[in-house]
Amino acid sequence: MSLPQDLHYSNDHEWVKLEGDVATVGITDYAQNSLGDIVFVELPKVGTVFGQGDNVGVIESVKAVSDLFTPVAGRVSEVNTALDADSSILNREPYTDGWLFKMKDVGEEQLESLLDAAAYAKLTAE
Amino acid sequence: MTAETLKRTALHDEHLKLGGRLVPFGGFEMPVQYAGILKEHDAVRNRAGLFDLSHMGQFILEGENVAAWADRLTINAVETMKPLQARYNIFCNAAGGAHDDVIFYKLDGRWLLVVNASNADKMWKLLNAHVGDSGVKLTSLHGKNALIAIQGPKALAMLQPHVDIDLNAVKYYFCAEATVYGKNAVLARTGYTGEDGFELFVDGADAPEIWTALLRDHVADGLEPCGLGARDVLRLEAGMPLYGHEMTEEITPVQAGLNWALKLGKPAFTGKEALAAQVEADTFPRIAGLVMNGRVPAREGYKVFLGDREVGEIRSGSMAPSCGGKNIATALVEKDAATLGAELEVEIRGARHAATVTAQPFYKRPK
Known part of the structure; x- marks a missing residue:
């Protein structure tokens, strides 16, 4: 299972990459593998403000509907519209082309409550 | 149900070796x-897929009166079955709801009845409760016998070299007693995928080798x-009902659109009056x-609307x-909402999404 060392992770299996005050959010390789073939992604509306841990959308596999949570608080500045046409990108490239949404106004202090790669690896090994 | 109480099929170790993701289903730990x-769906539609269906209930019925006895408990005809024929059938309650949908296989000197895993215990009790003085002898092979299905356009060609009969001579919904890799088996040209294929009823001890x-x-x-x-996607595309979804103790075979299996010309059988009235x-x-x-x-349970009126739910x-990657569904809806071409709406997370009533099956295999 691949796990980039430079990202931050949530207990709900999302990853966060912070650049300035913009956080890019996706789901982990572990998450996509657990979900199976992903057939539909419902992402939040650009401009919406969410708190950390809020339910912002859903990810649907062939078999099941799973809630999507945001690991950071902020305002949605962009969503990955490529997933509308082909949600299987999420299965193939969860850390790159399969990113989900970007949040603006994210302070660095928000990363403190998240896990580093080592801690996330431990979580998913249990 | 806890992990300790789940049963395992004879192929459990094979599933683990293959990296199968096991989930509880019908009292067994089964690969989802x-x-x-x-990828698996693609294999079945274009090549062939191999399924472990050993969780399904297999009962042996013996005695002179099996057919007449079964005809009183089911809605389709049993007595008219030919030797080595297989026939879909449904056991109903007095109100016409379905206890289970099953397949009867008329073997040499005995019958094989295959029931849903989730209904196996209920059906075993029901059958035994009706034995009375019929002289019918029941034997459960549930959990002892295995069932391996090979389904897809290449299934026959793949299976043929390993059996001692000509598989082309076994017609759709017929079966044969033969050997597979030298092991005794009932080979049936039945399945639940919408493709050609065979189901192999074998001794659990022989299943891993086959x-x-x-x-x-x-x-x-x-x-x-x-x-x-x-399997669930394949059967839904092929318009095949799944017990607990399109048919239940409350949803009758007539509501499920299975009138072709209802033989009202038969003498009395459980549920006949209710189904005839329906x-x-x-x-x-x-x-x-x-x-x-x-x-x-x-998804199952979502509400369905015709205009502003709630007319039913997704099953x-x-x-x-x-x-073509479209989303398909079955819904239990009021009569006027079930008309072909009707434009309905499905409520999904608070929003309405348009849907069109379409003839089933959604998919038919190329001839």
């Missing part, structure tokens, strides 16, 4: 998928181990096939790879 549902040999010999031809996830009145809510116009999948739903 191996490589992935879409399973591993088929994969060893035909993985190169595209044979893929398939789980219950792919057919006559024709006012009942019924199962309709839906194709979602958009990309959001409909099964999935993305359908064989229907």
Whole structure:
């Protein structure tokens, strides 16, 4: 299972990459593998403000509907519209082309409550 | 149900070796998928897939009166079955609801009855409660015998070298007693995928050898181990009802659109009056096939609307790879909402999504 060392992770299996005050959010390789073939992604509306841990959308596999949570608080500045046409990108490239949404106004202090790669690896090994 | 109480099929170790993802189903730990549902679905539609269906209930029925006895408990005809024929049938309650949908196989000197895993205990009790002085002898092979299905356009060609009969001579919904890799088996040309294929009823002790040999010999031809996830998508596309979804103790076979299996010309059988009255009145809510116009999948339990009126609910739903990736569903809806071409709406997370009532099956295999 691949796990980039430079990202931050949530207990709900999302990853966060912070650049300035913009956080890019996706789901982990572990998450996509657990979900199976992903057939539909419902992402939040650009401009919406969410708190950390809020339910912002859903990810649907062939078999099941799973809630999507945001690991950071902020305002949605962009969503990955490529997933509308082909949600299987999420299965193939969860850390790159399969990113989900970007949040603006994210302070660095928000990363403190998240896990580093080592801690996330431990979580998913249990 | 806790993990300790789940039963395992004879192929449990094989599923683990293949990386199968095991989930509780019908009291057994069963593989929901191996490589992935879409890959497995593709194998069955274009090559062949191998399924472990050993969780299904297998009962042996013996005695002179089996057919007449079974005809009083089921809605389809049993007595008229030919030797080595298989026939879909339904056991109903007095109100016409379904106890289970099953297949009878008329073997030499005995009958094989295959019931749903989730209903196996209920059906075993029900059958025994009706034995009375009929002279029918019941034997349960549930959990002892295994069932391996090989399904897909290449299933016959893959299986043929390993059996001692001509598989082309076994017609659709017929069976034969033969050997597979030298092991005794009932080979039936039945399945639940909408493709050609065979179901192999074998001794649990022989199942691992047959399973591993088929994969060893035909993985190169595209044979893929398939789980219950792919099976559910395949059956939904093929318009085949699943007990607990399109049919239940409350939803009758007539509501499920299975009138072809209802033989009202038979003498008395359980549920006959209720089903005849339902057919006559024709006012009942019924199962309709839906194709979602958009990309959001409909799921079991979602409410269905015709205009502002709530007319029913989704019973099964999935993305359908064989229907161009559209989302298909079945819904139990009021009569006027079940008309072909009717434009309905499905409520999904608070928003309405358009759907069109479409004829089933959604998918038919090319001839």
